[in-house]
Structure formats: structure tokens, C-alpha cells
Amino acid sequence: MMQEVKASMAGSVWKIAVNEGEKVEEGQDIVILESMKMEIPIPAETSGTIKELKVSEGDFVNEEEVIAVIE
């Protein structure tokens, strides 16, 4: 099953905390956005493997934009 990880709010990608192919646990931070001068952690909602990372550090993302796909 695929699970999309989405940006909770608009901001820029400050740090990517995982690599493609990496196993992640539910609740583990996938990326950290920067918005309103705050670090905004975006955690995985399910455990699985990172199938795809759709953003690079420095990219701007909109609210609800897909950041990564977990399989």
C-alpha cells in the first residue's frame, strides 16, 4: 500500500531526514520544513519504505503538496 506524505503547511524544505529506499517507522520525521521561521517536522503516518522523495532541500512547497511516498 502507498502512503503519501504531505506538507502540513506552506514553506521551504529545510532538511530531508531520510533517503530513498530507507525503512521508516510511523511518527519518524521525513523532512523538516521551514515556515514562519519555525522548523516544521513532517512525520511518517505509517511505517514502511521510502519509495520516492519528491522534493530537494531548498524547494518551496505548498500546503498539501506531496513530499514523499512510503510503500
Added chain:
Amino acid sequence: MSLEELQEKIRRIEKGGHEKYHKTNESRGKLFVRKRLELLFDKGINIEDAFFANGIDDTLPADGVVTGIGQINGQDVCVMANDSTVKAGSWGKRTVEKILRIQETAIKLELPMFYLVDSAGARITDQIEMFPGRRGAGRIFHNQIQLSGRVPQVCLLFGPSAAGGAYIPAFCDIVIMVDGNASMYLGSPRMAEKVIGEKVSLEEMGGAKMHTSVSGVGDVLVKSEEEAIFYAQKYVSYFPANFHSTPKIQASQAPKAFDKSISEIVPENQNTAFNMYDLIERIIDENSFCEIKKKFAPELITGLSRINGQSIGIIANQPRIKGGVLFTDTADKAAKFIQLCDAFHIPLLFLTDVPGFMIGTKVERQGIIRHGAKMLYAMSEATVPKVSVIVRKAYGAGLYAMAGPAFEPDCVLAFPNAQIAVMGPETAVHAVYANKIAKLPEDKQADFIKEKQEEYQAEIDIYRLASEMVVDDIIHPD
């Protein structure tokens, strides 16, 4: 009528609707209405109203609703509970009249009012008798509005709450929804398809998960009816029976045993996320947190709890989610919670770590100013004791919304790393020196920004603000 005949009628009415509907309910994890009341009350329902309503019609025992008075932890409360084994819990003339009468008893006796909702809505066949008139269903909502703020109103949603009936939860202080069974909607999916051509499932349009996380009409998502009842009993323990009295003080408890000090929980770097729940647990009586709207606008935590046995309402920014920034839904959630606590003499504790209200086109179009004003209005108007603790930062209108000094909180306390400012150092330096920075050679910019940020930091230092009497005290958490 002989005693035996009367007893036989009572037995039949007590059983509710046809056996097959009991079976369907059972297969969905739904309890019979009388079982629900047995679990809710200390010793079942003490006084039942109009037990024989519509008794002439064998297919409509009690006309599909049980109303009366029972006790929760020794406190009398009024209740109306739909019986979904009787015509799917739908409302006829006498159903509505029973609901009105128990509400009017709650008004007269000033007792909390519980609504155990599991109903398909109006019986269209009875509409002239139950819909439009003075004692029609509209009056249920009128009564709810009269009761609002006078006595606690609690809704346990066990099944559907359809069309007009969906306003019962809307006028309650709290709506507890059982996942998978509870739903609220004005028009059913079938009607939506017919009238507006939308194809959607009931769960997607009006299910418990949706309402407790997206629409915010529901407050608490639970897995079972037993859990819903347990939550309702706990919830009501923080409240007085009515607005004339104050909440009962319970035995004082120490906070939960901890392994991290507050200094270890709250990072010094203003921009780093931390989990506000850790801080809340460190200051409240153990196991006393009763959260409201956990899944809706989770960037702000609202919940009832106790400190030294005394009920308090906690409003805390959650830096772990969306940086703790205030959005339209956040402000709406806060406003309703503040009004609830204010109505029933529950003091408010604000735990502030807020970068401000969200900015940008999206939120402006949603009316962030209009919703933000609702939060400020409720906070400013509240007459209960208000304590504001600046945990880390309080920037911009975020300071105001979280009971800032200008809004007459009883006191404003600050931790030693607290910062109060129109905006944070990074934003401020760019706002003030944008032109100057642009004119500097690129290799000089970073040093200049750093220098100005340090100057700014010193300017908004909490010791300086205490010296200006902006905060009433600096508290070192260790």
C-alpha cells in the same frame, strides 16, 4: 387493566423494537439504549418520563426515545436517548414532545443535559405534528440554545444524526463520536447524488473521523460506546451542575513521574520543535488531562485538567505541529473552548510558544483576521481567572491571542528564555534593514545580519521586559 396486563405492557416496552433490529445493532457494536443508560449512570435511570408514550401503537415502544433523570458520580443529570431499534430512532410527535419536556426539566432544575443520539431524523409521515409548530422539533434547538452556558450539554453520538437532527450535536458543548457508527450530515449521500450530483460515501462526507479532524463539528473520536461513556463521565467531572455553582475540587494529585526537567523539554533555540504535551504532563495532576478536539487544529492543544485538584482549562501552542502557528481553525477552536470554560467558572491557563498568526493569500482569503478576532474576543471577554505563561516566544498578535498583558490576565509569567516581540529576530532584521542589506557587498551581508540580530535579541530580552513591567515575574523552571 389487571396488574399482569400492565406488567406485560411494561415488559414489552422495555424491550424496545423488533428482535431483528437488536441483532443488526449488535453486529455493529451498538448497545441497546437501556444498556447504554445502565453504563452511563451510577444506578441506571432513576426517573423515566412518559414511558408509555405512543403505547397504543405496538410498533413504537416509548416512541423511540428514553428520557429522564439519572446520576453520574452522585450528580443528577437529565438525559434523552434515542432507541434505534424503534423505526431507526426517528422522531414522531411524542418523541419530540418527550425531548422537549426533559430539556425543560433541565432548565427548571438547572441540571446537566445529556443527548445519546442514534436517529435517522424526522418521521416524514408525521411531519405536520412534529416539524413546523410551536412544539415541533425546532423547539429542541431553541431549548438547547436556552440551556447553553447555563448547564453543561453533552452529546454522545452512537449512530447517525441526520438532517435537522444534526443540530443537536452542534448546540452541545461537547460531541463524542464512535468511529465507524457515528455520523452527521444535513443531506445523506443518496440525497447529495440526487440533488447536486455528488458521489460520496457516508464515512467520507459525515463520518466520525472526518468530523473530528476536518470539520471540527465533532470533538472526540472514540473506538467504542463504552469508551464514549467513560469519556463523558470524565468530562462532566470538571464541571459544576450549572453556572450558579463552581466546579467540585477533587483530591490533589502529584504530576506524573518524569525523567526530563522542564529545561530539558523546552529547547533553547526558539525555532526548534518540541512536544508541548510533555510540558503539560509535568505541571498537571497525574491522569487529569481530558483533551478536546485533539485531532482538529492540533497546532493548538485545548483540554480540561486539574492542578491541586482544581479544574482548569489549558490552551497551549504545540510547536511540534505547524510550528504552533495560529490558523483560522486554530482560532475558532480556541474561541469555543475559552467560552466553554468561562461559562462554568473554569480558570484558564495559557501556555504560550507562538510565532504568530499564519500569513499569506490562502489564510487572508479564509478570513484569518475575522477568525483571529473571535479568539481575541472570547479571551478578552472571559471573566474567569486567566494565567499566561510565556514558555518560549510570543510574537505579534500571537501574544495578544494568548492572553497577553493588555488583556487583563491575572498575571503574565515568563520562563528565562522567553521572547516577546512584534516578530522574531530573523524577520525583524530583514524587515528593518532590507535596503541596507541589499546595498552591502555579498560577503559582508551575513556578518551584518548576525550583528543586528544580536542587537535585536538584547532589545527583546525577557529581563529587559520584566524591568519594563511587561511580565509580572520570571520563573526559572528548575
